[in-house]
Amino acid sequence: MDIMIKEQDFIKKGAMQKDFFQMNEEEKKDWRKNIAEKTKATLFAKGQPLVYRKEGKMIAEYADGRIIEV
Numbered sequence: 913m914d915i916m917i918k919e920q921d922f923i924k925k926g927a928m929q930k931d932f933f934q935m936n937e938e939e940k941k942d943w944r945k946n947i948a949e950k951t952k953a954t955l956f957a958k959g960q961p962l963v964y965r966k967e968g969k970m971i972a973e974y975a976d977g978r979i980i981e982v
Contacts, residue, residue, distance in 0.1 A: 928943075935943065952962050956975035963972050963982065970982045 930939065932940070932943065952973075955962050959975075961972040961974045963970060965971070971979060972982045973979050
């Protein structure tokens with residue numbers, strides 16, 4: 913079962929320069945890229961892998977570069 917997370921669920925109060933719903937498409941594109949990078953960095957700093965679905969498989973990516981199927 914695929915679970916879709918709404919973009920507004922990623923919005924953290926006080927962390928954004930501009931309200932997401934006031935951004936134009938270019939600003940939203942940049943925000944999406946930055947939030948992905950920040951999420952990855954936060955997980956790696958805590959020693960946790962980034963887990964995502966790729967080609968129908970669940971993948972865990974670790975800070976040391978290991979990528980394994982889970």
